[in-house]
Amino acid sequence: MKPAAFTYHAPETAAEAAGLLADLGDEAKAIAGGQSLVPMLALRLAVFDHLVDLRRVGGLRGVERRNGDVWIGAGTTQTEVQRSALVAEAVPLLSRATPLIGHFQIRNRGTIGGSIAHADAAAEYPAVALALDARLEALSPRGSRTIPATEFFTGLWSTALEPDELLTGISFPVRGARSGFAVEEFARRSGDFAIAGAAVAVELDADGRVLRCGIGLFGLGSTPRRASAAEAAATGGGADSLSAEEIGRDAIAELDSVPSDLHASADYRRHLGAVMVARAWQRAVKEASDA
Amino acid sequence: MPDIEIRVTVNGRPRRATVPPRLTLADYLRETCGLTGTHLGCEHGVCGSCTVLLDGEAVRACLMFAVQADGAEVTTVEGMAAADGALSPVQCAFRDHHGLQCGFCTPGLVVSATAFLRDNPDPTDEQIRDGLSGNLCRCTGYQGILKAVRAAADGTGAAEETA
Numbered sequence: 001m002k003p004a005a006f007t008y009h010a011p012e013t014a015a016e017a018a019g020l021l022a023d024l025g026d027e028a029k030a031i032a033g034g035q036s037l038v039p040m041l042a043l044r045l046a047v048f049d050h051l052v053d054l055r056r057v058g059g060l061r062g063v064e065r066r067n068g069d070v071w072i073g074a075g076t077t078q079t080e081v082q083r084s085a086l087v088a089e090a091v092p093l094l095s096r097a098t099p100l101i102g103h104f105q106i107r108n109r110g111t112i113g114g115s116i117a118h119a120d121a122a123a124e125y126p127a128v129a130l131a132l133d134a135r136l137e138a139l140s141p142r143g144s145r146t147i148p149a150t151e152f153f154t155g156l157w158s159t160a161l162e163p164d165e166l167l168t169g170i171s172f173p174v175r176g177a178r179s180g181f182a183v184e185e186f187a188r189r190s191g192d193f194a195i196a197g198a199a200v201a202v203e204l205d206a207d208g209r210v211l212r213c214g215i216g217l218f219g220l221g222s223t224p225r226r227a228s229a230a231e232a233a234a235t236g237g238g239a240d241s242l243s244a245e246e247i248g249r250d251a252i253a254e255l256d257s258v259p260s261d262l263h264a265s266a267d268y269r270r271h272l273g274a275v276m277v278a279r280a281w282q283r284a285v286k287e288a289s290d291a
Numbered sequence: 292m293p294d295i296e297i298r299v300t301v302n303g304r305p306r307r308a309t310v311p312p313r314l315t316l317a318d319y320l321r322e323t324c325g326l327t328g329t330h331l332g333c334e335h336g337v338c339g340s341c342t343v344l345l346d347g348e349a350v351r352a353c354l355m356f357a358v359q360a361d362g363a364e365v366t367t368v369e370g371m372a373a374a375d376g377a378l379s380p381v382q383c384a385f386r387d388h389h390g391l392q393c394g395f396c397t398p399g400l401v402v403s404a405t406a407f408l409r410d411n412p413d414p415t416d417e418q419i420r421d422g423l424s425g426n427l428c429r430c431t432g433y434q435g436i437l438k439a440v441r442a443a444a445d446g447t448g449a450a451e452e453t454a
Contacts, residue, residue, distance in 0.1 A: 001334035005292045008312035008358050038315075038354045039335040051312070055359060079348070103425025105339065105403060108348040109355065190424040 003041035010053045014060065014139050014168055017052050022141045022164035024050045030166060032075055032114035035106050060113070060168060063087055069135075069171040074113020079104070081112055091172045093132060093181035093201055097124040100183065103191045113167045116152075119159050119223065121259075122193040124183065126153055126224035127216030131199040134172050138165040146171075156222040176211075179203040180287030182280040185218070186272050188263065194219045195264045196272040198251070200280040204288045208239050215251055215281075220258055220273045227251035227277065239285045248278035297361040301326065302370030310357045317341040319357035320367055328368040328398045332427070339426035342399040343367050349406035368398035371405060381405050381443045390439030392430035400426045404440045414444055 009028075011017045021028055028050035031037050040046040054060060060075030063084045070090045072081065081087055082098040101107055101115070101124055115125040116136065129136070129149040136147045138161055152160050161167060175181075185197030199216040213234055215227040230250035234242055252258075252274045260266040294309045301324055308323050317334075320326045320343065332338035334353045341352040344366035371379045381404050384390065391397040400423065407422035408414070414422065419440050428436060 002315075002318075003313045005311065005313050007292045008295055008356070010358075034356075034359070035336065035351075035354055038356075042315075042335045042353070053359060103339070104407070104422065105342055105349045105351055105425050106336065106354075108345075109350050190421055 001042050003038070004044060004047045006048055007050045008053065009050060010056050012056045012058065014057050014166060015141070017054060017057055018140050018164060018166045020050070020052045021166060024052075025163060028052055030054055030117075032111040033077065033109040034114075035102065035110040036114065036118045036120065054166075065090075066171065069173055071169055071171050072112055073169050074117075074137075074167045075111050076113070078107035078110045078112060078115070082107065090174045091132070093128050093183065093199060094125075094172065096181065097128045097183045097199060100124050100185055100187075100194070100197075106191075112170060116170060117159060117161060117167045119153050119157055120193070121156070121221055121223050122195075122197075122219040123224070124185070124194075124197065124199065124218060127197065127199040127218040128183070129170065129172075129216070130224055130226040131201045131214035131216035132172050132175075133214060134170050136167060137169040137171070138162075139168045140165040144168070150226060153223040158223075175201065175203050178205070178211075178288050178291050180284035180289070180291065182283035182287070184276040184280040184283075186276060196220055196269050196276055198273065198277040198280045200277065200284040202239070202281070202284040202288050204239055204285075208289065210235050210237050210239060210242070215247075215277060217251065217255070217273060217277070220252070220255055220269060222257055222259070225255065227254055229254045230277070239289055242285075244278040244282040244285070245274075247281050248274035248276075251277045295358045295361075297358055299357070299360050299362075300364040302366055308357070312356060312358050314357045315353050316343070316345075316355050316357050316360050316365070317352035319360075320352060320365070323357075326367050326369050330395055330398050332395065337427070338396070338399070339403060340396050340399040342402045342426065344370075344402060344406060347406075349403050366402075368401055371401055379405065380446070381408065381440070384439040384443035384447075385436070388439040388442055389435035390431070391435075392428075396426060396428040400428065400436060404443065408440070408444055412444070416441065419444070 029048040031051045061073040088095045134149045183199045185194035187194045196219045201214040203211045205211040217225040258266040296309045320329045330340040332340040336354040343352045
């Protein structure tokens with residue numbers, strides 16, 4: 001249960017960190033809070049010759065308004081996200097998802113950028129990023145670029161980040177006043193990874209029709225997924241006449257590779273997934289309608 | 292893979308050490324500092340026995356490297372009691388309400404409960420259960436632990452302190 005030996009780097013700028021990742025290639029891994037990486041190292045599921053620690057890197061922490069969005073530095077801890085009044089007011093879906101991540105001791109170290117870059121299919125933040133159309137900022141020695149969340153999660157624990165790219169921040173669009181948000185997940189014990197879960201954002205127009213919506217799914221595939229077909233079917237519909245159960249069924253019908261393991265069969269996960277989407281949809285629509 | 296020099300304040304005492312990067316904070320505390328109150332159960336972040344305070348926040352000492360604690364203040368279970376040995380309110384409550392049995396998980400629970408009650412001074416029972424969910428106990432069935440944290444929150448944990 002001891003990690004293999006590695007060389008430790010603690011750069012002070014994001015450019016320096018990206019430079020190290022570029023120079024060291026596959027033998028290096030960036031470490032932020034380490035709450036997923038250190039267990040993998042301890043169990044020797046992963047071995048790296050170099051770790052590039054981001055703890056000293058300036059400009060990676062904080063929550064602020066930027067161009068109408070809420071920008072969160074990748075190195076901001078989950079506890080800091082949870083305590084942020086700005087996040088609670090402008091990106092409530094993120095605030096509501098945060099207490100579901102592990103335990104408070106984990107959230108004190110774990111970062112939003114680490115969670116999204118790690119891209120665990122059963123994690124909350126990637127699904128929230130999908131549901132809200134977040135934009136992910138990446139930096140490499142070649143420059144910086146912005147990646148839409150919908151193009152970011154590419155497979156099992158893999159993302160659109162190149163080996164020399166560092167996730168530096170995440171921008172969350174702020175929704176209009178008639179919006180509602182909800183996260184629902186089913187886990188066997190408090191703090192466990194969800195067997196299935198859904199993050200839902202709904203915005204209604206003046207007539208109570210769905211102006212736009214986002215449904216992020218977790219625990220239901222090899223990557224975090226977005227239920228695009230179910231969203232398209234619901235958009236434009238009257239919030240009162242849409243059936244939450246039907247949206248739940250539609251969201252799950254799109255999925256092609258629902259996992260089956262010790263915790264739940266694929267069929268049970270599909271059932272749970274549909275229920276989680278339906279519950280989250282119902283709560284989000286109620287909040288939007290009451291707003 | 293060169294060793295790294297670190298400076299850490301542990302339970303109020305400044306320390307310097309040269310450590311291999313792969314040394315976890317938990318192993319540094321136990322092996323280098325000789326503070327064996329921090330227990331290692333699972334060594335991959337599940338059991339919570341190794342919980343310590345890092346700059347005041349409860350963290351798993353097995354899920355970080357000692358080099359990452361450079362410049363930080365660490366408080367272990369050995370730092371919970373007062374300098375004269377008087378137990379903290381949480382420690383008294385654990386003693387008075389049978390919050391421990393074999394004692395293996397106790398350091399992590401005491402540290403977690405201390406941080407939890409500082410941030411949630413008036414918790415509901417539900418919040419206490421959630422706050423303790425990151426620490427596993429294999430003996431007590433948790434009821435004594437819940438009672439102890441309830442009593443510590445209510446300020447009734449130190450009833451028998453003079454015993």
